[in-house]
Amino acid sequence: MTTPKAMKAILFTGSPTATYTSPATVASLILASQPLPVPTATQHLIRIHATSITPYELSWPTSAFPHPEPRIPCHDIAGTIISSPPNSPFKPGDRVFTLLPFTGQGGMAEYAAVEEEFIAKIPEGMGWVEAASVPRASLTSWQALSVRGGGYVKRGMRVLVTGATGAVGRMGVQIARELVGNEGKVISVGGVGSGGLQDLGADVVVNYREERNWEEVVRKEGMVNVVYDCLGGETLERCLPLVIDGGVVITIGSPPPGDWETLKGWEEAKQRGVKGDFFILEESGKQLRDIAGLWQSGKIKTSVGLIVDGLTEEDVRDGWTRGLKGGLAGSVVVNVA
Numbered sequence: 001m002t003t004p005k006a007m008k009a010i011l012f013t014g015s016p017t018a019t020y021t022s023p024a025t026v027a028s029l030i031l032a033s034q035p036l037p038v039p040t041a042t043q044h045l046i047r048i049h050a051t052s053i054t055p056y057e058l059s060w061p062t063s064a065f066p067h068p069e070p071r072i073p074c075h076d077i078a079g080t081i082i083s084s085p086p087n088s089p090f091k092p093g094d095r096v097f098t099l100l101p102f103t104g105q106g107g108m109a110e111y112a113a114v115e116e117e118f119i120a121k122i123p124e125g126m127g128w129v130e131a132a133s134v135p136r137a138s139l140t141s142w143q144a145l146s147v148r149g150g151g152y153v154k155r156g157m158r159v160l161v162t163g164a165t166g167a168v169g170r171m172g173v174q175i176a177r178e179l180v181g182n183e184g185k186v187i188s189v190g191g192v193g194s195g196g197l198q199d200l201g202a203d204v205v206v207n208y209r210e211e212r213n214w215e216e217v218v219r220k221e222g223m224v225n226v227v228y229d230c231l232g233g234e235t236l237e238r239c240l241p242l243v244i245d246g247g248v249v250i251t252i253g254s255p256p257p258g259d260w261e262t263l264k265g266w267e268e269a270k271q272r273g274v275k276g277d278f279f280i281l282e283e284s285g286k287q288l289r290d291i292a293g294l295w296q297s298g299k300i301k302t303s304v305g306l307i308v309d310g311l312t313e314e315d316v317r318d319g320w321t322r323g324l325k326g327g328l329a330g331s332v333v334v335n336v337a
């Protein structure tokens with residue numbers, strides 16, 4: 001198959017001084033023609049059909065990780081293999097999804113080049129848009145609950161998930177359900193879309209938009225073994241008294257609690273033996289295969305909050321703005337082609 005020499009891509013031309021409190025704007029997302037990526041001897045060339053927006057990427061400090069310039073954002077992709085190294089298990093024509101490494105180019109484009117270790121086959125029956133919503137959201141929650149700390153969440157435990165209606169939190173609820181089994185309990189605190197959380201396996205659903213004192217509702221359910229906080233900041237602080245002595249608080253929220261000691265209530269929690277864990281997710285094709293297996297056995301569902309039809313500057317900016325505004329209960333996915 002002949003491939004074109006150039007491709008459409010959205011470039012992120014944002015400020016190098018962007019921070020969580022002073023992010024770049026969507027005006028820094030520019031549609032441009034770019035040369036096709038040239039795969040190295042170990043890389044696969046993928047034709048991208050759908051990619052998922054990472055709304056918070058505008059606030060990532062550029063110093064956080066090295067990346068190529070000009071920078072293509074968004075690292076969740078679903079697409080078709082065009083070419084692969086001779087010994088790769090992935091062959092031209094295979095339908096695959098991946099979280100592209102954050103140190104390389106993103107996937108808001110028509111093509112990407114990536115190594116075998118990051119790729120997994122899309123399970124049969126899962127569409128492009130659904131598939132693009134999976135990698136970042138599921139890998140983060142999978143690693144938080146079942147990989148880190150040797151697997152924090154065990155059968156029979158009680159787990160609290162905050163930001164539970166978000167792209168990541170919705171996966172968190174489902175993975176927590178799977179790990180704690182019927183004898184455990186999953187308590188969720190979310191916003192718009194809370195009504196659907198029971199279907200994803202939450203035993204208790206609290207909507208922060210309706211319950212200002214949501215932690216009182218949670219407390220009535222009893223203390224939890226594990227908090228999985230998908231928000232950070234004040235929400236993280238409010239979770240600390242809800243975890244049992246010796247329990248675990250995992251947070252992925254922004255900005256990261258660089259220094260746990262500065263959190264209100266941390267000293268008391270620490271004295272009770274509570275462990276705090278903030279992490280940045282890692283890209284992994286192997287874990288994505290495990291997640292594909294969970295989807296195939298009906299244990300997790302995908303969550304697409306909004307579909308942007310086509311890789312145009314205006315539509316991507318609009319979709320990005322909607323993603324930042326919230327209220328979508330799932331990923332914003334761009335249907336590339």
Ligand SMILES: NC(=O)c1ccc[n+]([C@@H]2O[C@H](COP(=O)([O-])OP(=O)(O)OC[C@H]3O[C@@H](n4cnc5c(N)ncnc54)[C@H](OP(=O)(O)O)[C@@H]3O)[C@@H](O)[C@H]2O)c1
Binds near residue numbers: 169192254327330331
């Ligand atoms: N460390 C890592 O590796 C990593 C990886 C992935 C994501 N993240 C971070 O994780 C966070 C969540 O990501 P996401 O993609 O899931 O975001 P998202 O889709 O925007 O979800 C956020 C969710 O939280 C809900 N929410 C907002 N305020 C709340 C509150 N006070 N109490 C309970 N729920 C509340 C929102 O509901 P409404 O829409 O109704 O407000 C929304 O459903 C972001 O900060 C992101 O940067 C970190």
